[in-house]
Amino acid sequence: MIRSEFTVVGGSYAGLSAALQLARARREVTVIDAGQRRNRWVDEAGGTSHGFLSRDGVPPGELASIARDQLLRYPNVRWLSGMADDARPCDDGRFSLRVGTSTVLSDRVVIATGVRDELPAVAGLAERWGRSVFHCPYCHGHEMEAGQIGIIASSEMARHHAIMLSDWGTPTLFLNGAFHPSEDDLANFARRGTRVETTRIVRIDGVADIILEDGRRMSMRGLFTQPRTHMASPIAAQLGCVLAEGPTGAFIQVDSMQQTSVPNVFACGDAARAAGNVALAVADGAMAGVSAHRSTMI
CATH class of the missing domain: 3.50.50.60 (FAD/NAD(P)-binding domain)
Structure with a gap:
């Protein structure tokens, strides 16, 4: 004792x-x-x-x-x-x-x-957690070097990333079937320069490349998600x-x-x-x- x-x-x-x-x-x-x-x-x-x-x-x-x-x-x-x-x-x-x-x-x-942290079930994401996939813009956003930033939605919380991350680069929000933005959401995303991608993700490849179901590869400087x-x-x-x-x-x-x-x-x-x-x-x-x-x- x-x-x-x-x-x-x-x-x-x-x-x-x-x-x-x-x-x-x-x-x-x-x-x-x-x-x-x-x-x-x-x-x-x-x-x-x-x-x-x-x-x-x-x-x-x-x-x-x-x-x-x-x-x-x-x-x-x-x-x-x-x-x-x-x-x-x-x-x-x-x-x-x-x-x-x-x-x-x-x-x-x-x-x-x-x-x-419980991460979204996206192939290749867990292996890159803390390497090129993050959750906190204040902790890792500056290192995106104002480049292309991917946001992998896992819940409605993704809307906050979609609005914030344009201060650190050029964001693309990958909905991946996680939620459906309202018209107000879409207007806010557009105002902040965030593109919205509706095609689902197959896997993450390379450092931070997103492979979509239609075969497109979208290369990102880094990725953010909401565990x-x-x-x-x-x-x-x-x-x-x-x-x-x-x-x-x-x-x-x-x-x-x-x-x-x-x-x-x-x-x-x-x-x-x-x-x-x-x-x-x-x-x-x-x-x-x-x-x-x-x-x-x-």
């Missing part, structure tokens, strides 16, 4: 940020991490992270590694590698978390487990946290201080946002860590 004042579940950007605040408050912190960062595909592709102040263009794995090394310099931090697959509230107000054969008993929990998101861990539900439904999937409902519906359980990062990025995850994590610490004084 491992006893800990604070346990942060998830050692990516939000979790590391939360743990750092608690470590610097001289509190005992345990971080549980399974090494499943949402953007690990970018590392495998040799890509970089963008939009994070002072670290623009740095590989995301390098960001996480530096943050972990800095966190572990604090002697009051314990790191457990593994998946927290079972979490339960205890009768005394504490929380029990199982990690492999170990059990952590904690006074307070910060959930930073992130989300899992469906799922909670990457069941522990929020196991602890009884209320979930909210966002435009792409469920996320943990929190207040402005990252407090969940369960006392002494906090949440941050993509698991507690309708949409996010590295910078927002770090900010949310800092707030969650501060809030968890302040809760000991109430």
